[in-house]
Amino acid sequence: MNEVWTQQPLFGITVTVAFYVAAQRLNQRFRWLNPLLVASGGIIVLLLVFDIPYEDYSAGGDIITFFLGPATVALAVPFYKYASKLKGQLLPIAAGVSAGLVCGMAAVLGISILLGASEQIMLTLLPKSVTTPVAIEIAKSIGGIPELAGVFAVLTGLIGSIIGPSFLKLCRIQSDVAIGAAMGTAAHGIGTARILRDSETKGSISAFAMGLSSMLTPLFCMPFIWWLQ
Template sequence: MTLADFTEQPVFGLTLTVVAYALALQIHKRWGALHPLLVCSVLIVAVLLLLHVPYESYRQGADFIVFLLGPATVALGVPLYKNARKIKSMLLPIATGITVGSISALLLSAALAWGLGGSRELIVTMMPKSVTSPVALEISKQAGGLPELTAVLTVLTGLIGSVLGPSLLRWAGVRDDISIGTAMGTAAHGIGTARIIRDSELAGSISGFAMGAAAILTSVLFIPVYIWLS
C-alpha cells in the first residue's frame, strides 16, 4: 500500500489525530502556555498540507473521534452525581447564571456577526458557538448555517475560555467553585470543563452541569431566534 492509498483510508484520520494529540500533550508538559488542542490542530493541518491530503479524506477517520464526544460528555455525569447534593442546594443561583450566560452568548454572537456585516447564514453559524460541539453543530445545521465554521468557532471559544477564563475570573475576584464552574461550563463548554476539573472536582462537576443545561437552554432559545431570522 502506497502513502497515497493509506491517506485515503479512515484509519489515517484516526491515527493522525491520536498521534498529533499525544505529541501535543508532550509539548504542553514542556511549555504549559501552549494548549494541547491548539497544538494538535496545528500539527494536523500541517500534515494535511504537507501530504496534500483533502480534508474529506482525513474526516473519514476523524469522525470517529467526533462520535466519542457524546460518551465523553456523558462521562461528566460521574463527578456530577458525586456532588449532586451540593449542586441541588445552590440550584437557583447556578440556574440564574446559566440562563443569563446563555442569553448573553446568543445575543452578543448575533450582534458581533451583524455588526461585521454578516449575512443571516453567518449569524446562525456564530450564535451557538458557546455550547458543546455536537449540539452547536446540529443547531447550525438545522438553522441553515455552516456547521464546519461553527465547529471551528466552537473550538476557538472553548480554547479562549480555557486559557483566559480562570485568570479573568480570579482578576474579577471570583474565587468560589460554584461561580467558577457555572461560568466555565456556560461559556467554554467541554474544553473549559476539562480545564477547570483539574483544579476542583466540585467546580468541574458544576461546569459539566452548566454545559449540559446551557446546551438545552440554547436549543430552546434558538427556536424564536430562528423564526425571527426566517
C-alpha cells in the same frame, strides 16, 4: 507520502492520537500550552505541508469524532459525584447559565450585524457556546450551516479554555460555583475538561452548566430567530 495509505482510516486515527499524546507531554512541561490547540494546529500543519486532502484525514478522524458524544456524556460523572453538595446551588447556577446564554447570543448577533454578516451566518453563530454535536444539530434545525457551527463551537471552547481561567482570576472571582458555571456556559466540554484539571468541584459544576446550556440554547434561540426574520 503514500497517497493510498493516507486514505485509510488508520492514518487519521494514528495522526490524531500521536499529536495529542505529544501535545499532552508538551503541556506537562509548558503548562500554558493548551493540548487541544497544539494537537489541532499540528494536524493542520501536517495536512498543509504534505498536501494531504482533508477527506483523507477525515476517514479516520470521523471515527474519533463518533466518540465525542460518549466522552461529553462522561463529563456528567463528576457532577453525579458531587451532586449532594450542589443541591442548594442549582438555582443560582441555572440563573447564571441563562444570563450567560442570553448575553452571549445578543453579543454575537450585535457583532455580526456590525460586521455585515449574513442572516445564515448569524444563525450559525447562535449556538456557538454549546458542545459541538449539539451546536451542529441546532444550526441544522434553525437554518444555519452545520459544518461551520461545529468549527465555531470548537473555536469557542478552545478560546474559552485558554483565556477563561486567567480572565476569571483577573476579575478576582474565587467561587467554585461561579468559575464552574462560567466555564461550562461559555466554553462547553473543552472548558469543562480544562477546569476539571484544577478542581473536581469546579469541573462538576461546569459539566452541569454545560448540559443545562445545551438544553436551554434551543429555547433561547427562538426570540433571536423571530427577530432576525
